[in-house]
Amino acid sequence: MEAEDFQCTLCLKLLYKPTTTICGHSFCLECFTQSLRYRAKCPICRSVLHAAFSSLAVSRDFSRLLEANFPKEYSQRRKEEEEKLLAKRRNKAGDEENSDNDEEDALLGTMVLCPVLPRQRLHLHIYEPRYRLMTQRCLEGSRRFGMLARASRGRTNTPASYGTEVEIVECEPLPGGRYYMEVVGRRVFHVLDSWTTDDYLTCKVEWVDLDEGSSPTASNGFSVRPIDPERTLALSANLEQMVEMWQSLVYERGYERNPDQLRRLYRDLGPMPPATSPGDRAMWVAALINPLPALGVAPEIRSNMLRATDVLERVEVVTEGIRSSLLYMKPTLFRTIASRTMTHAQKLFTFLFRHSWLILLGWWLAQRFPNFMPLPKSSLLLALRMVPPS
Template identity: 35%
Template structure:
């Protein structure tokens, strides 16, 4: 507490006897002083408080304190001290009662001694910066850990795609809902190598500092001091490290050495509040309380939102001799640090699988980085890292291949031209894969028909890749053809559209598709292990007049025949068909409205007991009349042959 009560000084203005007072206007109400104070009219508030004190037979301690606050805010420091002294004689002062005085002194110091502009105020962020590293010690753009705000040390990439220091990559170290670091998470090799190449000395100092932090946390203070001293030898900017070492000296009560480090800080970075903070702590430890108070006030003057320093300033003894006319030189605001262009090499960001610049980089739990599409393709064949062969079954099962955001941001910042070219190549590949006439992916398996669902169980690596590409391009379509011993697959097929995909932990998937259009194969090909084809789509030839009337009559007749056949089936057989293919579509009023003909026809062709080759021959027909005649023959045949 401030020992103001020991000062033998006359009563402050407003605490004199009535005979000594000049007549003052009587305040309009008890709250007028509060309104004046809140409105910033501190001179008026001080006079009102003085007037109220003059009317009392004995000074009231609370009024003396409030008068001192108003005088301090008005800049009348000598009179303010007298008012506080009057309050102290009535009862010992508490630190919190000197808040206005401490703030007023600090703001006056900011204006008169530091010659700084008025504080913008209200920024909680500013208080955090007071203890943060100065601009000169901050890492280059993008290479700082978002949690500790220092240069990344042993960078670990979390499953969410964000990168943190190893020590910072713990629960709560990321804003994502589930960023928990797997127990087996390793150093991100690409980013670790970049830090060593771009910032060799700074990275070494950062590692030594991290080792010192661990020793300090374990109360091995002498060893921690040694690590900090070693780190200072490599650090390009030493301010932050010196401050940390000074704090450690204070912990071991070596206040003289702490003061030596703090003095160096205040000379190097005169407008960094942290330097004055550690200096104040060192001076307090040495019992030099008046000098300590001055440093605490410097902290508040440099950052008035720093509430901790206000409390410290309120606690320090002896408010006399509060600072001289020392003017601290302004520090220029440092621009964001950048990596020299000569150190940036595109080969440092090269995927070891495609040997091209990373596109959508993904880091595995073992710390290796690949293009997303390259990694997925490798995991189709083998659930192991392509480089170190570590098992990635759990990583594969989660299917949460989040992009490594920092690697991508570094490429965007330092290799924009190379990235633009890489993106162009990728988009050209996607455009080529999106072509539904040329090099169309072909799934060689079974018969498929327009409008009919066709669920598929995909387990072969080549088809995993094919399905994924269909999803990535947005077409969600591929062709289905029967196998052919000579050509590889049949000359006719049906395009399927993917409606849903369900993945299993081992990489298998169930793909829900439905038939869309028929096609004819013009020529066969292959891409990355799966079949492709150039195709042309088939459409029924439309008829008019008498031919149309004949077609409608035939259509209705065959439909009725189909309904009669299905109705005559045994219940268990009907149940199997309905379970697999669903109900038979209704008869359409216009048989030629769809280029492939009515939906009920394809449903019937799918459920009839026909060999695949016979179904394929009917699929290839472009005459609805011919198909209706063919299916009528089949219906007659199966009706006659059905066992009674």
């Protein structure tokens, strides 16, 4: 019996703290846990596994058998795993310190693609080598990175100065080192500094409090306007009624791109924040009317929402955005009159086209028989009544 006969097919080393799946295959507990983060299938037979991380257990008898038969190799594996675990704990402690302390600056690997708002979900196909490397590093750490849009739609590739931290919630490895993953927006940040690391952008960022009177950029040279709390709360409270009207119009006029799009959108966004959190509520409404993929019924306001410097500006931007969307979906009096006028014109044209033979016949008779006595008016009306309706 050789140690090679008891290798883990994931790390190609001797099984350490082995766990056995319901399909009968064994792996290192840590290796199998990492595999489940990518795909809930057995790495060998591809059987679907409905297992939670908390339900995974070490096969004690199998572990003791391996340690008894291969003491040297098992001791070496224990040492390797303990060193790896210690390094992970140090990295995790650094990530938590970075995440919990909003006053300190944070470093984020960043993808330059499109604006994403907090709570929004986006599916990504990662195929570029630089972003494949960034994704791999994120999966080994906090599972979070930054998402930035371009500063303008011109030829310049300058990234925007405001973006959103996103978290990888699902990730599926594909052939060739590619990834297909789903991310969800978490927090808005402002870029303080940036540089290139292994061909992808790394940013030093500060977090933006959505409900503060002004963003942190106010201390970096931006002008700060006075905030009217009463106006801010009034606009925030009015958003609920506008959202109800917006939702009704989307349903009534069939603007959903696919079945249940709006229902799934509400599920992803969760409940609307209270009016007492105007900045957070404004972001929620912006994510609703500018979803991914877009409904095409509202102006694009995501970039404006991200770079808004105070809570009142955020509420004003989203209020104007949803008002424009309502005007787009709800016909005005001018549209109604124009629509009715066009309808009458179409009916007249259709009638003349369908009964042109009758008009031509009357013209021919008038030319052929000048002295032809026309039918009495009552007979003509009777003939017209016999014409089938259009």
